[in-house]
Amino acid sequence: MNDAAISPPPAGAAIKNSMTRTRAQLVGYGTYLPVNLVTNDELAKTVDTSDAWIRERTGIRQRYLAAPHETCAFMATRAAQAALASSGVPPSEIGAVILATATPDQAFPATATRVQAALGVGGFAFDMSAACSGFVFALGMADSLIRSGAIRAAVVIGAEVYSRILDWTDRGTCVLFGDGAGAVVLRATDGDDSAPGILSTHLHSDGNLGDILYVDGAVGRRDLPGHLIMNGREVFRHAVSRMSEAIDEALAANHLARTDIDWLIPHQANRRIIDGIGKKLGLDETQVVVTVDRHANTSAASIPLALAAAIDDGRIKPGQLILLGALGGGLTWASALIRL
Numbered sequence: 001m002n003d004a005a006i007s008p009p010p011a012g013a014a015i016k017n018s019m020t021r022t023r024a025q026l027v028g029y030g031t032y033l034p035v036n037l038v039t040n041d042e043l044a045k046t047v048d049t050s051d052a053w054i055r056e057r058t059g060i061r062q063r064y065l066a067a068p069h070e071t072c073a074f075m076a077t078r079a080a081q082a083a084l085a086s087s088g089v090p091p092s093e094i095g096a097v098i099l100a101t102a103t104p105d106q107a108f109p110a111t112a113t114r115v116q117a118a119l120g121v122g123g124f125a126f127d128m129s130a131a132c133s134g135f136v137f138a139l140g141m142a143d144s145l146i147r148s149g150a151i152r153a154a155v156v157i158g159a160e161v162y163s164r165i166l167d168w169t170d171r172g173t174c175v176l177f178g179d180g181a182g183a184v185v186l187r188a189t190d191g192d193d194s195a196p197g198i199l200s201t202h203l204h205s206d207g208n209l210g211d212i213l214y215v216d217g218a219v220g221r222r223d224l225p226g227h228l229i230m231n232g233r234e235v236f237r238h239a240v241s242r243m244s245e246a247i248d249e250a251l252a253a254n255h256l257a258r259t260d261i262d263w264l265i266p267h268q269a270n271r272r273i274i275d276g277i278g279k280k281l282g283l284d285e286t287q288v289v290v291t292v293d294r295h296a297n298t299s300a301a302s303i304p305l306a307l308a309a310a311i312d313d314g315r316i317k318p319g320q321l322i323l324l325g326a327l328g329g330g331l332t333w334a335s336a337l338i339r340l
C-alpha cells in the first residue's frame, strides 16, 4: 500500500500526492446526452414559466430529457463505452466501475453492475451516492484504489435521470435540471506532481444540512412521491462558500496559488453560483468552464460533461491544471485537482 493513501489533512477526507509515485491519470473520456432537446420556450408550453425568467435566474437555455429507453444504465454505458474507446485501455485492465448517480435504475443491484456487464469488464462495480458531488467523490475513490495498487485502471461515470424525480408541477425546481452522462477512464501511471494525473481530492459532507436539498421518497415508500425538494436560497449560499473552501483546500494542499490554475470546472448548478465562485476565487471568467446553459443541471454528470466539452472544443489542453469543485445534497462538497 502506498503511504500517500493514508495521510489525511486536518479537514475532510483528503489525499495529497507529491514526489514520484503511482497516481491515476485521466486517459479517456466520453459522454451521452439524450436525444430529446427541450428549450426553455418548449418547457414553458407545459410549465408556468418563461425563457426570460429561467435565463435570468439560472443561465439555462435548454436541457436534454431522457426518453423511456434512456435509463441511467443505458446512458452510463454509452458514455463509458466512448471513454474506454478513447482511452485505448483494454477492458481486461479495468479493475473497477464506479457510477455516481442519485437516480439509479433499481435499488439493487447497483446500476454500475449493469454497466459493468454491458462493458464486458471484470473487477468490481458499485454506485456512489453523493448527489451532485458524486462524480468527484467517485474520482476520489478510484484515485485511492489506483494509488494503493488495488487496481490498475477504473471507469468513473456520472449519470443522471433527474427528469424522473422532478415534480413537474413545481416550477421552482423542474426548470433547473437535465439528464445525461459523462465518463472518464483512469489508469495507473508513475510520475511526480508535474506529470499528468490526479494530484489530490478533498471530500466533505455535513448531514446536518440534509434537509435543504433532498428527495422525499425511497424504494417501497408508497406514501411519498420521491420528488426533489430544495431550499434554493440556502443551497445557493452554501454552494458558493463550500465549493470555494474545497477549492482553496486543494490549492493549499498542493502549495499552489489561484494563479497557477488553468481551468476551473465547477458543478453546473446555475450560472449565478458559477459566477459567484469564480469571483470569490478571483478567477478570470474565461478560465471557468460553463455548460449549464446547454445541459442545465445534470447533477453527478455535470462535471464530466463540462470537462468533455472543454477538451473537445480545444480549450483544455494536455499538461494543464484543472480544478473541479462540486456541491450537492447531503450536503456533500468536494474538489479535485488534475493535471491533464
Ligand code: ACO
Pocket: 048, 049, 050, 053, 054, 057, 058, 132, 171, 172, 173, 175, 176, 213, 230, 231, 232, 233, 235, 236, 239, 268, 269, 270, 272, 273, 297, 299, 327, 328, 329
Ligand atoms: N418561472 C417563473 N417564475 C418562477 C419560477 C419559474 N420557473 N420559479 C419560481 N418563480 C417565481 C416564484 O413563484 C416567485 O414568485 P412570487 O415572488 O410571485 O412568489 C419568484 O419567482 C421568486 O421565487 P424564488 O424561489 O424566491 O426564486 P429565486 O429568486 O430564489 O430563484 C432559484 C430560484 C433560481 C432556484 C435560486 O434560488 C437559486 O439560484 N438557487 C440556487 C440553487 C440551485 O441552483 N439549485 C440547483 C440544484 S442544487 C445543486 O445542484 C447543488
